[in-house]
Amino acid sequence: MDYTDILYHAGGGVATITINRPQKYNAFRGRTCEELIDALNRAGWDKAIGVVVLTGAGDKAFCTGGDQSAHDGGYDGRGTIGLPVEELQSAIRDIPKPVIARVNGYAIGGGNVLVTCCDLAIASETAIFGQVGPKVGSVDPGFGTALLSRVVGEKRAREIWMLCRRYSAQQALDMGLVNAVAPPAELDAEVARWCQEVLALSPTALAIAKRSFNADSESIRGIGALGMQALSLFYQTEESREGVNAFLEKRKPDFRR
Numbered sequence: 001m002d003y004t005d006i007l008y009h010a011g012g013g014v015a016t017i018t019i020n021r022p023q024k025y026n027a028f029r030g031r032t033c034e035e036l037i038d039a040l041n042r043a044g045w046d047k048a049i050g051v052v053v054l055t056g057a058g059d060k061a062f063c064t065g066g067d068q069s070a071h072d073g074g075y076d077g078r079g080t081i082g083l084p085v086e087e088l089q090s091a092i093r094d095i096p097k098p099v100i101a102r103v104n105g106y107a108i109g110g111g112n113v114l115v116t117c118c119d120l121a122i123a124s125e126t127a128i129f130g131q132v133g134p135k136v137g138s139v140d141p142g143f144g145t146a147l148l149s150r151v152v153g154e155k156r157a158r159e160i161w162m163l164c165r166r167y168s169a170q171q172a173l174d175m176g177l178v179n180a181v182a183p184p185a186e187l188d189a190e191v192a193r194w195c196q197e198v199l200a201l202s203p204t205a206l207a208i209a210k211r212s213f214n215a216d217s218e219s220i221r222g223i224g225a226l227g228m229q230a231l232s233l234f235y236q237t238e239e240s241r242e243g244v245n246a247f248l249e250k251r252k253p254d255f256r257r
């Protein structure tokens with residue numbers, strides 16, 4: 001598959017997958033998701049690769065979720081909601097290699113969900129985390145909510161979704177959403193150190209460990225699939241469209257009119 005929305009680099013046992021849409025703060029459209037799924041599987045089943053790094057181009061954003069300019073009562077691609085996000089999240093979980101999120105800026109909305117799904121996460125001190133679904137008439141009704149609560153705890157996860165606040169890298173570290181924080185200039189060196197540690201370990205033992213961690217939260221996948229069906233109906237409503245339109249028109253939404 002030819003890539004237009006992402007970059008793929010493999011070397012020294014590490015595959016780095018970069019969402020390359022900095023002008024959209026690395027938001028993903030249908031095509032971006034397809035390319036990410038392809039690249040994750042390519043890296044995941046390449047015997048020369050031991051660890052995968054997922055990141056965003058530039059220093060503004062890791063990923064800001066669904067591309068709101070490609071949303072017209074549904075996104076512009078395949079899948080229940082027009083984005084195969086369930087498949088994307090599943091690809092991160094299903095490939096038998098550790099996936100490290102290198103968080104270089106905003107990890108917002110579906111971007112924060114990607115961080116949640118990754119096995120490990122290393123953030124720049126300047127990274128900012130949060131969910132914005134209820135601000136823009138959306139929600140991730142699977143791993144984005146239920147897995148997040150396993151990662152950061154039930155009360156904190158509900159706070160993240162029910163208040164839509166932004167959180168600093170230090171706060172993300174304190175709540176267990178990321179494993180380490182580094183100054184921006186040292187982010188790549190820190191990520192490289194973690195990759196080298198992973199590469200020194202038994203790949204089969206790591207694959208079995210990853211799958212056994214996943215087994216415990218696997219029921220969330222089914223809940224998410226059901227939730228996506230509800231979400232696709234919600235996207236047809238005036239309430240949801242008001243969220244998208246308000247974002248695109250750079251104004252506050254009025255959900256209660």
Ligand SMILES: CC(C)(COP(=O)(O)OP(=O)(O)OC[C@H]1O[C@@H](n2cnc3c(N)ncnc32)[C@H](O)[C@@H]1OP(=O)(O)O)[C@@H](O)C(=O)NCCC(=O)NCCSC(=O)CCC(=O)c1ccccc1C(=O)O
Binds near residue numbers: 024139
């Ligand atoms: C990221 C922000 C907090 C940054 O704010 P700020 O610094 O003030 O900059 P802005 O001026 O707002 O933005 C700069 C520039 O980037 C464009 N942009 C940013 N985000 C997006 C986006 N998601 N889509 C399209 N474009 C975006 C913005 O328009 C500006 O461009 P200009 O040309 O300069 O005008 C802030 O931007 C922000 O909050 N962004 C909104 C993010 C958002 O709404 N994301 C979607 C959330 S909902 C979601 O992800 C669900 C979709 C989805 O993927 C999903 C659905 C169902 C189940 C699961 C999922 C899943 O993701 O897992």
